[in-house]
Amino acid sequence: MDLYGKDFLCTQEWEVEELMAVLDLAAKMKRDRFSPRWSRVLENKTFFMFFYNPSVRTRQSFECAATELGGHAQFLEPGAMRLKTEKTAGETIEDATQVMSRYASGLGIRILEDKIGAYGEGDDLLRQYARWASIPIISMAHDKYHPCQGLADIMGWAEWFGQGPGHTLDMGVLEGKKLLMTWGHGALARSWCSVQEGLLIASRFGMHITLACPEGYDLDPQVIEWTKTNCGAHGTEFQIVHDPCSGYEGAHVVYSRHWMSPRAYVDGEFQKQKEVEMALKYPQWICDEEKMALTTDAIFTHPMPVDRGHEVTDAVASGPRSVIYNVAENRLHVQKALMALTMGNL
Known part of the structure; x- marks a missing residue:
């Protein structure tokens, strides 16, 4: 299997066998993290990180991954690059991408809800870069999908129900398990990317899915259809409920996170304050003991940052069955494996 040069924008666009190749290598790299066998995989190679939005885990994990593979991750901001936009003159995506492809071995892009004027614009931007690039384009989280988070999630869950970190990854332990993806009220207006990726990848690995949210917080219809199709292929159940409690019954994995409503954009503007005010009207939608x-x-489970006291209580988030830090750690390992396979010399 050759993944060299392959874009990574959404896990649904990769075969399960390709996702498993990344996960298997990630488990090996986690088990033997600083082995010399990995330290020259990206030797003399640079990974560009293009941040429209700031981050904590994303920048740290990608920079650590590049360093541990013997390469370099370079931080870029659009405001410092004179790029053409609808409102300003500048360099086109075609020209910028063609040049960056001559310099670097891969390009990651992060663009979320408040840097776009309508849902889907971030995804369109990444696909424009992918059209012109001769190097792999990796989503570091955009408005539709967060594929690296999806890999880290599924790896963490499989470790918990399997033999634990440091052992061979057995994804079969997740088959037949139930994931509850539940909306959480909160003071942050969050995009759909992490929750949609969670639905997609969990359903690809044979989990039952329950999506719980208040009326009016529907997700992307295409993602819902893909999730249904994935579940159908495994003979697993997919259901949507609109009350804050029933979905918990029988769940093995609980993923409580706020996400914005489909009404978050009006006339090209992100309505953050309105979204926050509306979400705070649903205090019953909190994950508690x-x-x-x-x-x-x-x-x-949660992709972080956690809105404690809104999405989840401290007692649950910091409790003995919380895997939030395990999953956060896995961002490093899956991204390290992804970079090695798409950009490296393995």
Whole structure:
């Protein structure tokens, strides 16, 4: 299997066998993190990181990954690059991408809700870069998908239900397990990328899916259809509920996160304050110990940053069955494996 040069914009666009290649290598790299066998994979190679939005885990994990592979990650900001936009003159995506392809071995792009004027614009931007690039384009989170987070999620869940970190990854342990993806109220207006990626990748690995949200917080219809199709291929169940409690029953993995409504953009502007005010009207949509008691001894997962006291209580987020830090660590390992396979000399 040759993944060299392959773009990574959404896990749904990769075969399960290709995702497994990344996960298997990530597990090996995690088990033997500083082995000399990995330290020259990206020797003398640069990975450009193009940040429209700031981050904590994304920048840190990609920079660490590049360093541990013997390469270099270079931080870029659009404001310092004189790029053409709808409102300003500058260099076209075609020209910028063609040049960057001559310099670097890969390009990551992060663009989220408040840097676009309508849902889908971030995804369109990444695909324009992918059209002109001769190097792999990797989503570091955009308005539709967060594929690196999806890999880190599924790896963390499989480790928990399997033999644990440091052992061979057995994805079969997730088959037949139930994921509850539940909306959480909060003071942050978040994009759909992480939750949509969670639905897609969990359904690709044979999990039952329950999506819980208040009326009016529907996700991308295409993602819902893909999730249904994935579940159908495995003979697993997909359901949507609109109350804050019933979905917890029988759950093995609980993923509580706020996401914006489909009405978040008006006339090309992101309505952040309105979204926050609307979300705070649903305090019953919080993951707490009472709801977790309805589950099948479920683990709690979240891509971070956690809006504690809104999406989830401290008792759950910092509890003994929380995997938030395990998953955050796995961002490093899956990205390291992804870079090695798409850009490296393995």
